[in-house]
Amino acid sequence: MxxxxxxxxxxxxxxxxxxxxxxxxxxxxxxxxxxxxxxxxxxxxxxxxxxxxxxxxxxxxxxxxxxxxxxxxxxxxxxxxxxxxxxxxxxxxxxxxxxxxxxxxxxxxxxxxxxxxxxxxxxxxxxxxxxxxxxxxxxxxxxxxxxxxxxxxxxxxxxxxxxxxxxxxxxxxxxxxxxxxxxxxxxxxxxxxxxxxxxxxxxxxxxxxxxxxxxxxxxxxxxxxxxxxxxxxxYIEVPLSRERKILDFLSEPRSVDDIADLWLVYRKPREPLDFYRWAERATAKKHLKRLAERGLAVCEKGLWRRA
Ligand SMILES: [Zn+2]
CATH class of the missing domain: 3.60.15.10 (Ribonuclease Z/Hydroxyacylglutathione hydrolase-like)
Incomplete structure (x- = not known):
């Protein structure tokens, strides 16, 4: 802490x-x-x-x-x-x-x-x-x-x-x-x-x-x-721990929506829901791209999994 x-x-x-x-x-x-x-x-x-x-x-x-x-x-x-x-x-x-x-x-x-x-x-x-x-x-x-x-x-x-x-x-x-x-x-x-x-x-x-x-x-x-x-x-640990959770979650194939459903940024659904969903999805996509660039995750047919 x-x-x-x-x-x-x-x-x-x-x-x-x-x-x-x-x-x-x-x-x-x-x-x-x-x-x-x-x-x-x-x-x-x-x-x-x-x-x-x-x-x-x-x-x-x-x-x-x-x-x-x-x-x-x-x-x-x-x-x-x-x-x-x-x-x-x-x-x-x-x-x-x-x-x-x-x-x-x-x-x-x-x-x-x-x-x-x-x-x-x-x-x-x-x-x-x-x-x-x-x-x-x-x-x-x-x-x-x-x-x-x-x-x-x-x-x-x-x-x-x-x-x-x-x-x-x-x-x-x-x-x-x-x-x-x-x-x-x-x-x-x-x-x-x-x-x-x-x-x-x-x-x-x-x-x-x-x-x-x-x-x-x-x-x-x-x-x-x-x-x-x-x-x-x-402060830096906040996104890094989020990224570790996503990588763990990719032990099974997952969609961006599956990751958004974890509410890793806002912890729970909030209103207006479409705004917060968009933010969760946008954040998830950022992590997935970073994991892919580092060779840690791959996407096949719209589903992501650990490489
Ligand atoms: Zn700003």
């Missing part, structure tokens, strides 16, 4: 201001960060009223997105005049709602209704407005950004959760914004078509090696004042 990290509900570390999202920043919310003196807001999907006040009273010059997911851009529409920066690999879904839906991989015929409902929710619940590439600015690979004398930000490209996921390290106050490598007991999400569990694990280990003294995940907890090795190990 992971050691329980110490967490503060809200705190500033030097000019780095933690803006907690509602309900501990759980989906559909996240935590935001505001860099005082620089007017930089990271992941504008925390409290909408608070972000509106921040814009009106203190000003937001730039919005930085850690990645393309809706629970990180939900209130981006409040900042039409701000420079919006993202890694170029994550730009396509922001430009087009249909591309965004494609990036979720809801392309099977049985998911047509889910896709339509989900697209409506992205617009109504997350205020999606298309942002073509011409309206975005891009982070350069591992860019170091001077914010003002005595404060810089390193943009760390940590793909896996999404291809263009970035984390932000502020070396002077030793603060690392982890975004969705959030060290929660739920573990990482790697079920999008362009997600990779293998790259997720490499990115988590890369983030673990950053010499930070405060860690800010985008969900749950708060500002972590310690992040012991056991916490990182437990």
């Amino acid at each position: 992971a050691a329980t990290p110490k967490a503060a509900v809200e705190c500033n570390v030097g000019p780095i201001r933690f803006l907690p999202g509602p309900n501990r920043g759980r989906y559909p919310h996240c935590h935001s960060v505001y860099v005082e003196g620089a007017g930089v807001l990271i992941d504008p999907a925390s409290d909408r009223e608070r972000l509106t006040r921040l814009r009106d009273e203190e000003g937001v010059r730039e919005v930085w997105l850690s990645h393309w997911h809706e629970d990180h851009f939900a209130h981006l529409d409040l900042f039409p005049d701000a420079i919006v920066r993202i890694h170029p690999a994550d730009a396509p879904p922001l430009a087009d709602l249909e591309v965004l839906m494609d990036w979720y991989g809801m392309d099977e015929p049985e998911n047509r209704s889910l896709r339509e409902r989900w697209a409506e929710y992205i617009v109504s619940g997350f205020h999606f407005r298309p942002r073509p590439e011409s309206e975005l600015s891009f982070f350069a690979p591992n860019e170091e950004i001077g914010l003002f004398p005595g404060l810089s930000a390193r943009v760390l490209h940590v793909p896996g959760h999404t291809p263009g996921h970035v984390a932000f390290f502020f070396p002077e106050p030793s603060v690392l914004f982890l975004s969705d490598y959030d060290l929660t007991p739920f573990g990482p999400w790697y079920a999008d078509p362009a997600s990779s569990l293998t790259r997720t694990i490499a990115s988590v280990r890369a983030l673990q090696a950053v010499p930070a003294r405060r860690w800010i995940p985008a969900h749950d907890g708060g500002v972590l004042t310690e992040a012991p090795p056991a916490l990182w190990d437990a």
